[in-house]
Amino acid sequence: MDVAAAAAKAAGLQAKDLRWKTRLSFFVNGSKVEVPDAEPHHTLLWFLRDRLGLTGTKLGCGEGGCGACTVTVASYEDGQVAHRAVNACLAPLCSVDGCHVTTVEGIGTSATPHAVQRRVAELHGSQPGPEATDGFDGKRRFGRFDGGVDMMAGMEKQERLLVIDFGSQVSHLICRRVREAGVYCELRSCLLTLSDVTSFHPQGIILSGGPHSVYDKDAPHLSKDIWSYIDEKKLPVFGICYGLQEMCQALGGKVEAGTKREFGHAELLIRNDVAHLTKDGSKKVKGRSPVFEGIAAESVPVWMSHGDKVTEIPPGFHSIAYTSNTEFAAVEDQDRHFYGVQFHPEVTHTPSGAAMIKNFVLKVVGCKGEWNMHDFCQKQIDIIMNKMGEKYVVGAVSGGVDSSVAAALVHKAIGDRFRPFMVDTGLLRKDEAKIVKERLEKHIPGMKLKVLDESAHFYKELAGVSEPEKKRKIIGRLFVEAFEKAVSEMGLPHEKCLLLQGTLYPDVIESTSYKGPSSIIKTHHNVGGLPDRMKMEVIEPLRLLFKDEVRALGNELGLPVTSVMRHPFPGPGLGIRIIGEVTKESAETLSAADDIYIEELRKAGHYDKIGQAFAVLLPTVRSVGVMGDHRTYENVCVLRAVTTTDFMTADWYDMPHDVLARISNRIINEVKGINRVCYDVSSKPPATIEWE
Numbered sequence: 027m028d029v030a031a032a033a034a035k036a037a038g039l040q041a042k043d044l045r046w047k048t049r050l051s052f053f054v055n056g057s058k059v060e061v062p063d064a065e066p067h068h069t070l071l072w073f074l075r076d077r078l079g080l081t082g083t084k085l086g087c088g089e090g091g092c093g094a095c096t097v098t099v100a101s102y103e104d105g106q107v108a109h110r111a112v113n114a115c116l117a118p119l120c121s122v123d124g125c126h127v128t129t130v131e132g133i134g135t136s137a138t139p140h141a142v143q144r145r146v147a148e149l150h151g152s153q154p155g156p157e158a159t160d161g162f163d164g165k166r167r168f169g170r171f172d173g174g175v176d177m178m179a180g181m182e183k184q185e186r187l188l189v190i191d192f193g194s195q196v197s198h199l200i201c202r203r204v205r206e207a208g209v210y211c212e213l214r215s216c217l218l219t220l221s222d223v224t225s226f227h228p229q230g231i232i233l234s235g236g237p238h239s240v241y242d243k244d245a246p247h248l249s250k251d252i253w254s255y256i257d258e259k260k261l262p263v264f265g266i267c268y269g270l271q272e273m274c275q276a277l278g279g280k281v282e283a284g285t286k287r288e289f290g291h292a293e294l295l296i297r298n299d300v301a302h303l304t305k306d307g308s309k310k311v312k313g314r315s316p317v318f319e320g321i322a323a324e325s326v327p328v329w330m331s332h333g334d335k336v337t338e339i340p341p342g343f344h345s346i347a348y349t350s351n352t353e354f355a356a357v358e359d360q361d362r363h364f365y366g367v368q369f370h371p372e373v374t375h376t377p378s379g380a381a382m383i384k385n386f387v388l389k390v391v392g393c394k395g396e397w398n399m400h401d402f403c404q405k406q407i408d409i410i411m412n413k414m415g416e417k418y419v420v421g422a423v424s425g426g427v428d429s430s431v432a433a434a435l436v437h438k439a440i441g442d443r444f445r446p447f448m449v450d451t452g453l454l455r456k457d458e459a460k461i462v463k464e465r466l467e468k469h470i471p472g473m474k475l476k477v478l479d480e481s482a483h484f485y486k487e488l489a490g491v492s493e494p495e496k497k498r499k500i501i502g503r504l505f506v507e508a509f510e511k512a513v514s515e516m517g518l519p520h521e522k523c524l525l526l527q528g529t530l531y532p533d534v535i536e537s538t539s540y541k542g543p544s545s546i547i548k549t550h551h552n553v554g555g556l557p558d559r560m561k562m563e564v565i566e567p568l569r570l571l572f573k574d575e576v577r578a579l580g581n582e583l584g585l586p587v588t589s590v591m592r593h594p595f596p597g598p599g600l601g602i603r604i605i606g607e608v609t610k611e612s613a614e615t616l617s618a619a620d621d622i623y624i625e626e627l628r629k630a631g632h633y634d635k636i637g638q639a640f641a642v643l644l645p646t647v648r649s650v651g652v653m654g655d656h657r658t659y660e661n662v663c664v665l666r667a668v669t670t671t672d673f674m675t676a677d678w679y680d681m682p683h684d685v686l687a688r689i690s691n692r693i694i695n696e697v698k699g700i701n702r703v704c705y706d707v708s709s710k711p712p713a714t715i716e717w718e
């Protein structure tokens with residue numbers, strides 16, 4: 027019997043009296059939240075800040091007077107949605123059961139502010155009211171946390187597309203394909219408002235796939251006013267899978283559950299007899315839809331993942347391609363510039379998909395496709411120079427791709443007002459601090475990288491600790507302390523400093539796309555908590571870029587291949603690759619083995635084919651060996667190499683045996699303390715890339 031039923035029984039209540047429940051469920055910024063353990067004294071503010079980490083909503087007076095904690099709560103009343111401004115510091119958590127809560131994070135970010143936030147920030151406004159604490163208007167978040175410097179300034183004038191996310195796992199790939207076509211684009215949640223669309227000034231819109239069925243009661247939809255705006259501005263729209271179904275349903279077609287789910291490969295037959303107006307509009311000719319221009323084959327393989335089916339297309343639409351399962355595998359209304367496909371052109375399993383998206387972007391929308399890294403780099407430098415005034419930027423540089431590229435960019439913009447430093451944790455790759463310093467100072471002329479040797483402190487604090495999460499937390503804390511020390515040693519006033527962060531576009535997407543919260547597998551240490559703790563604004567110059575765009579920017583800035591094409595190295599470093607207690611000796615043993623491994627991979631030409639490779643040490647596992655005539659009883663070293671595109675999933679790398687043999691031989695002969703080498707053949711999932 028559940029808790030509610032047991033309590034009801036004890037109180038002598040009947041089943042019909044059981045109208046109360048133990049699990050709250052509601053929405054926060056479009057994502058569903060379930061709370062199984064709510065207590066009567068929990069406030070909404072506590073839950074938003076401490077449980078969900080949505081710290082844009084502030085605790086001010088704590089009495090509902092100042093407004094710093096204001097959120098909106100939407101609920102159904104008499105068949106209509108009612109919105110209320112609520113003081114989250116006073117509202118009991120259980121009062122929002124069944125409602126939709128919107129916090130400042132759900133309204134806009136510094137890169138994508140709501141029109142009101144943009145206006146308030148542009149006019150240097152703050153929240154009304156005597157206390158002027160940061161609250162719902164989002165000034166603080168807009169101005170400080172979420173990219174203190176607006177990296178979008180002045181970019182409204184360039185060609186741009188909006189990709190609207192309905193929750194597909196591959197929505198970000200649509201952005202990739204559009205940017206590859208030379209046009210800037212951003213991904214936004216389908217819960218965006220009309221003003222989000224108008225303030226972005228898109229030339230065209232792409233609707234992504236999604237897990238819902240458009241006819242479901244709770245399925246997400248584009249609001250009616252956005253459709254009216256599209257109509258009024260004659261904006262071209264390209265719908266993908268759910269996006270196609272959404273478009274068809276909204277414009278008067280019909281979508282129903284299909285008889286079978288279609289998942290995987292299908293053959294798309296392209297129609298050659300579609301009637302089109304010629305470019306000058308003078309006469310109708312028969313041919314292919316512009317979406318398929320340049321694709322010579324009669325039929326092409328495409329990748330499908332859907333269960334629903336468009337059974338009637340809206341008035342004005344016609345089929346431009348079909349499969350054995352559907353007449354409407356691709357449709358268009360050329361007069362209104364509406365296009366839709368039932369398959370996924372954004373994935374590589376649809377080989378000609380990139381060409382179809384490019385056709386939409388260049389031929390239908392009419393973009394020139396001139397977005398390139400050279401201009402982008404110059405614009406970002408100008409933005410940083412203009413926005414920075416007399417301020418300083420301090421930056422923690424690890425020598426990894428992101429922090430090196432961000433450092434090169436900021437240094438180029440503000441010269442020696444950029445103060446970079448690196449923490450030698452004693453858990454870095456062999457001679458890393460020295461190598462990174464030499465390399466960056468050589469390629470970023472004039473930049474001086476300060477190295478702080480904190481290794482003794484790290485080893486001391488990690489002594490006797492073997493539990494992975496405890497180690498990660500200790501390392502994270504020590505990093506923050508080292509950063510604070512570094513900044514205070516610079517003697518710069520905090521209010522005159524910004525902190526450089528290497529946030530990339532996938533992190534931004536993670537917080538703005540239409541997805542529910544995912545479970546935490548490992549506590550990743552990063553410097554995310556620092557700005558709050560140190561009361562510093564942040565600058566995130568890479569927040570609009572994907573990883574390979576960051577690499578291209580690094581090339582543009584003159585960084586060497588060894589900086590921009592290197593494998594990632596986690597912040598906790600060797601600390602999470604020494605399984606068990608970390609000591610100075612084990613760190614030295616592992617870094618020596620890892621160095622040989624990477625050197626041999628480079629020599630054999632495998633390094634660039636691998637996403638990430640490293641050695642792991644098992645200091646608590648000892649095995650018997652024989653060396654010369656002597657018995658050895660030493661540790662095991664594991665070699666890991668994976669191929670991956672996003673580090674969310676990964677396959678183990680099929681390493682040639684002769685390369686493995688050479689590496690194993692060298693490690694056992696040259697590294698004292700290791701007498702056995704193994705190769706890790708686990709993929710992610712179910713394993714993770716790192717061992718801890």
Ligand SMILES: Nc1ncnc2c1ncn2[C@@H]1O[C@H](COP(=O)(O)OP(=O)(O)OP(=O)(O)O)[C@@H](O)[C@H]1O
Nearest residue numbers: 422423424426427428429448449528594595596597
């Ligand atoms: N030893 C270090 N010294 C200074 N800063 C560091 C160090 N390790 C990590 N950081 C900071 O933490 C951030 C996150 O680290 P991460 O390991 O993701 O490296 P990265 O430089 O961002 O590049 P990549 O992910 O490509 O390796 C870095 O950008 C850097 O600001």
Ligand SMILES: O=c1[nH]c(=O)c2[nH+]cn([C@@H]3O[C@H](COP(=O)(O)O)[C@@H](O)[C@H]3O)c2[nH]1
Nearest residue numbers: 549550551594595596597598673714715716
């Ligand atoms: O900056 C980081 N701080 C961390 O705490 C951390 N833990 C894992 N990683 C890196 O993340 C990627 C995925 O790793 P996992 O499959 O082990 O989760 C891989 O690239 C890992 O190296 C980290 N990076």
Ligand SMILES: NC(=O)CC[C@H](N)C(=O)O
Nearest residue numbers: 235236267268332333334
């Ligand atoms: N991949 C998708 O967008 C799927 C759309 C919809 N859920 C269907 O099953 O048809």
